[in-house]
Amino acid sequence: MTGGEPLLSVQGISVAFGAVQALAGVSLDIARGEIVAIIGPNGAGKTTLLNVISGFYHPYEGRILFQGRDRTRLRPFEVASLGIARTFQNVALFKGMSVLDNIMTGRLLKMRGSFLLDAAWWGPARRQELEHRAFVERIIDFLEIQAIRKTPAGRLPYGLQKRVELARALAAEPTLLLLDEPMAGMNVEEKEDMCRFILDVHGDFGTTIALIEHDMSVVMDVSDRVAVLDYGRKIADGTPDAVRADPAVMDAYLGVAHV
């Protein structure tokens, strides 16, 4: 981990849905420029953790600091405006809109100015739209989706939808990017592409990334650090190699004999 204060600091958060304890006192620091993988068996609370960070759920206990300031009770759109972008496990694209428009929506927060100017499609408003359009085209090139720019997102195969969702998140120029199973349901080739994109995003834009993933070879290749959740608790946190050798992690994945 690099020195100085972490970009994101999750401190002892607990979330419950009725009687189900989804997260129990989980802490996690993410340093600027890191790629952190969050792994764990099904139902371990990985997605809940991501939802808490992005403001969809609020913990009943604990706090979240982003860039050193308390961000525990922000709502999703406020979290987005702080520079945290995310993708969803089950792809949440705007299915009726073209790929280009989907990615443009990622720029909404970057757009400023009066509605009247917008309406008149005049002067600064027009220039602004064109600037954003140029930025979006760069992302489209970057993720190699030029060929499908005009296609409605709902008609794309699943693998490409995931890529478009990543593009929309990138369009917001996030400081912290949260990816919920970016490679779920992909074939080997698509997974390799996605791996490359994640590493390129990290390398070219310096984006800090937290991702949930099940594919262990991917996790080991991509991440600087791995945090393991089981039954709502963090049971391990360290380099990929250290985590792989951790007996508690083996137990969580392979089951443990309770005598």
Next chain:
Amino acid sequence: MAQLYAVLIGPFADMAGAPLFLVEVLIGGIASGLLYSLVALGFVLIFKASGVFNFAQGVMVLFAALTLVGLLERGVPAPLALALTVLVMIALAFAIERLVLRPLVNQEHIILFMATIGLNFFLEGLGEMVWGANVKKLDLGIPDESFKFAGVLLNKLEMTAAATAAVLVAVLAVFFQKTRIGRALRAVADDHEAALSIGIPLRTIWVVVWSVAGVVAIAAGIMWGAKSGVQFSLSLIALKALPVLILGGFTSVPGAIVGGLIIGIGEKLGEVYWGPLVGGAIENWFAYVLALVFLLFRPQGLFGERIIERV
């Protein structure tokens, strides 16, 4: 043969024979078409932003008109009364967001639709409780009389209403098509969660569209109210917006405009030129028959998003 002639050729011969009269009929059609478009736009905006088919749109028209007339009757000067009515409709939008939409977020569309039916009855009752149920006259100070322009006979009241509707429709269309609000609206309509994640404040968007729908309802209420008095039947004009929506597509702003004009012009032409053949009153059912035909052959409407089914 004679019947075929009467249906297929006679009416067109009549049109060609009296072009000035044809222009009058067309203008009348455009005038009422613009009003249909205005009401339909109220539906489209809310449908786009929250995926809700707002059953209460018609009652919002009645409620707005009742409030305005009620204030006028109590001696409030007209500009102030109008401003107050706008405030009431905006307050209503806030209340609807807080009490109806927010608790039902991410529910099935049918549940939200049912909620607007409830809203419909609530507003109807509230309006009559506060302002009374008798027919009220709304006098705009524009005489309901005709004048001749370039040999064409026009009605002052109708022309004023049409011009106002045209301006409103144009402003709304540009506002929601060309601005980033338009993109935000489409995003919200498509996927609430995703819209939140890219930083769209859902609640603000909802309050905005319901407020705009409320203002549209005021405009429609004033225009229809001036024509036929402020009374319960005002809430039924929303029914006329249904065929407009089916024609234009539920999600399309240009569709609502073009759909309204087609129905306005179509029913006037039908009434005047083909009406006598079937004993008149085409105006009452023309729009619905046209809507049925569209449902059979182009269910997504002229401009609606295509319904794609994967097999």
